[in-house]
Amino acid sequence: MLALATACQTGPAERPDTLVNLATVQSGPRVQADELNGAIARAPRNVALLAKRATLRLAAGQPRAALTDIAAALEIDDADGNLYFLQARAFRAIGQLQEALAAARQAAEHGFGGPELPLLVGETHLAARNYAAALDNLDRTLRLDPDQPAALFYKGLAYAATADTSTAVQYLQDALARDPHETEILHQLAFLLNAWRIPADAARYAALGMRLDTTSGLLRYDYGRQLELQGRPDSALWYYRRALALDTTVYRADYRLGLAAAKARQPKAVIQHLVRALRRNPRLPEARALLAEAFESQHRLPEALAQYRQLVAENPGNAHWTFKVWKTNEQVQASLPDSLRTGPRYYYRRPAAPRVRPAPVEALAPRSAGL
Structure with missing residues (x-):
């Protein structure tokens, strides 16, 4: 009670705290x-x-x-x-x-x-997809500084881009050993191990990354992907949604959610997710076909037609997509008034019955003499 009373008293020398206007604090x-x-x-x-x-x-x-x-x-x-x-x-x-x-x-x-120059050159060649030149310059960096984690990391990415996943994982692990708190290394390791179908190891790196960075959408995607690979699709979908809530640029999460929506026959969700995913990566497997069919099922025929035409451009000579373009275009044209139609409209007419010409009149047989 004495402590409470003392706490309620304000001496004449005390002044109330003043909140600092953070907008005025610059650094x-x-x-x-x-x-x-x-x-x-x-x-x-x-x-x-x-x-x-x-x-x-x-x-x-x-x-x-x-x-x-x-x-x-x-x-x-x-x-x-x-x-x-x-x-x-x-x-x-x-x-x-x-x-x-x-x-x-x-x-x-x-x-x-110094090692900074070949490191920059190596990373620039990597961005230009010149992988041989990238590896040469990154090796030069490591000769100058054998413990340079960035050089090891970029070498891992270069080997991953050339489909040498085992070597890529080795270099990324070496980079992580030298910089264990770098979440980008953890993301790349988790992503590669998921792609290599080793989800248990991917889960370990993704979980560590999420503890270090609670705002990373990419690491949420990585963790969700390993759950999907291990047969837990509902939990995976939760992490994909969480990844997009944190970072709308994680298009792979949109892609996986779109595939799941197509499987569940939810065309509106298919459109929502695959439109965003294809905007960032136009070559996602099956995505454009699913999107076109979802547009068609929602009677959004002009949008479906645009997707079908893109599928024909990507798959020249494909009879199925060519037929879809013709069929959908006919439906679009039929829904337009005559003034907006880009081509003539052909109405169906019942063919006229064939005109049968009467057979020629045969000559009468001569009458017999006895009659």
Whole structure:
């Protein structure tokens, strides 16, 4: 009771807490880059300041702004290898792969060394699907730094892309041993092991990843996929829905939910999920056919026709899809008024009965003489 009374009293020296307006609290690389504006305005030819602001802008996710600073710095000093390396990073960040490789070559020619350069070149070749060149540069990285987890990780992805799954898993496990808290490595391991039909091992990596990152939709998908492979489809569907709630770009979750909806004869759910999945990956097996049939079952004939035409384009000469295009097009045309029809409408008419010509009149037989 004494403690309660004491707690209720407020001394004259005490002041109530004031909540901090979080909108006014700013930090991070973007703010740090902006803080250099005044210094650069006073010394516009200071290469070190321009390079520092470019580095901060890259870290803040502003690669185009970084390129502007780098271009200004290169006009002042075009022999600085570090500037070309920064330029290569910025080009890679905006997806200009050939420009990134060209800048990386300039960095090497101007004396930039260290494992960061071949690592960047290897990852850029990997993004360009030039797997031999990617592996060469990643090996060069590992010769300079044998414990570089990123190089091991990218080597794993390169081997996975060339269908050497066992080697890919080995390199990814080596990368995980050096960086056990990197959830992207755990996702790739779980994904590959599911694809390799080893769901029990995939479950272990996916579960660990979910504990480390409670917001990853990809890891929820991985965990759901191993449940499906182990014969627990209802639990798998729950994780697929959870994956999409966390990240709507996980198109494989949409794909699996669409397949399940088709099996359950739920065309509206098929349309909902497979439209999104095909937008991100147009080559998902069976997805376009199921979507076309779902549109047709819902009498959304123009949309069904568009999907059937795409199936014909993807499968030239397929009699089934060609017939579907003809049939659905006829139904679409029949539903339109004459002014909107793209082709003539042919009405069915009962054929006229054949006109039978009467047989010629035969000559009468002559009468006998005895009559």
